[in-house]
Amino acid sequence: MQNEQTHTTKHRFTKHTLGQTIYLTLDFYVQNNLYNYAAACAFGFIFSLIPIVMMTIAILVRILHASPSIINALLAYGKQFKNFFDLESFIMQLLVYHSFNWVDFVLCLFIFWMARKFFATIMQGIARIFHNDAPVRPLINQLIIFAGELILVVIAVVIIVVLFTLHQIFTQPAFSEIRTQVPWLATRFSTIILNLFSYSLIFIFVTIAYRFATGTKPPLKICVICGAICTGLFFIISKLTSIFLNVANYNFIYGILSNAMILLFEMYIFFTLFLTCAQVIYVFQFFDTLLLGELYLLPGRNDIDILSIVRRILFITPDALMRNNNVIEYKADDIIYGKNDNSQDAYYVAAGTVILNRNENLTYYDRGDFFGELTCILDTERNGEAKAATDCKIVRIEAATFRTLLAKNPKTTAKALSQLSNYIAKFYGRTEDFLL
Secondary structure, three states, X not given: OOHHHHHOOOOOOOHHHHHHHHHHHHHHHHHOOHXXXXXXXXXXXXXXXXXXXXXXXXXXXXXXXXXXXXXXXXHHHHHHHOOOOOHHHHHHHHHHOOOOOHXXXXXXXXXXXXXXXXXXXXXXXXXXXXXXXXXXXXXXXXXXXXXXXHHHHHHHHHHHHXXXXXXXXXXXXXXXXXXXXXXXXXXXXXXXXXXXXXXXXXXXXXXXXXXXXXXOOXXXXXXXXXXXXXXXXXXXXXXXXXXXXXXXXXXXXXXXXXXXXXXXXXHHHHHHHHHHHHHHHHHHHOHHHHHHHHHHOOOOOOOOOHHHHHHHHHHOOOHHHOOOOOEEEEOOOOEEEOXXXXXXXXXXXXXXXXXXXXXXXXXXXXXXXXXXXXXXXHOOOXXXXXXXXXXXXXXXXXHHHHHHHHHHOHHHHHHHHHHHHHHHHHOOOOOXXXXX
């Protein structure tokens, strides 16, 4: 359950772990203000869209000497951005100039600088999610930002070339009979190619970001799954938006701003999905530690607040922590630990009742309660006896794991200090009776 184990531990997938994962994801999403980061990423994308498109086209036209058919297709596809960017004039200018001078170099650097704002905003959102567990690495983050932009542009160029090559193959005379019999096939095929290119690029970008930008090396499998979920949901929402959103009305009311508004809305939806899936990866990767924190902060049964009741129902059964090596079953009157024992582990009552005897001062712990953690905090011997009052099932939390939890979770630290303060206040002034 320590930090190093979060990468390899396999969890039992139950209804409890599913509910706990959903709750933790939503809770951290709100705590981290990810809705604001989603909005910032959307604005960053709008700001960086044109520079990224310019770099992609410049590579296609100036370096790869793209064929007229590819350029025409780009012009046709770029009509939706005509209110933002004169794509045709830009391509014509690239075709006119055959030399590359220092002015072009300065312009390329400026375009590159503008585009990296988008990636910098994404890195800020990722850092907000993983900041407690990812190492501080400002230089590496900057390199990732530059590399992410270059990789995105290169992948876009490669996919464009491959897909248009396939399109050219399909338009050969050998397929003329098929096109004649099924005239709509060519149009449908072009649409499929365009969608395949767009969403393949999104999937690759999202998966790479999850794997490398987080800084915690999450499992590749979960990165691919979350990348596919993010891309798939965005595809579905985009299609539903195009069906139910009447673009003509927005063009009539807002004119040139309509495309920007619709694009901004779609990008906000995408980055909401992107950051939500990133939060899911964080919860999955550090699930044991997060679950342990929720157990220690579990509201009491007398707390009638609605949210407290929901938390108690969701987290009182810690399936992910209940493994053979740390779940101990006791019969009534069995001793869990005795006086002067050197064990410093903390314990969670999963079932039954435990009685703690501190020099004839009895305390009862029921399902959902922690006990024994004060010895772990103070690093001392046991000065009391813990005994099973009924048949019990106890989850043993290693001392090192509990101390790691206190170091990472400020709320658990505050509760531990409060417990310690209450204990000292209760036994203040005593010597022999000052027991743990």
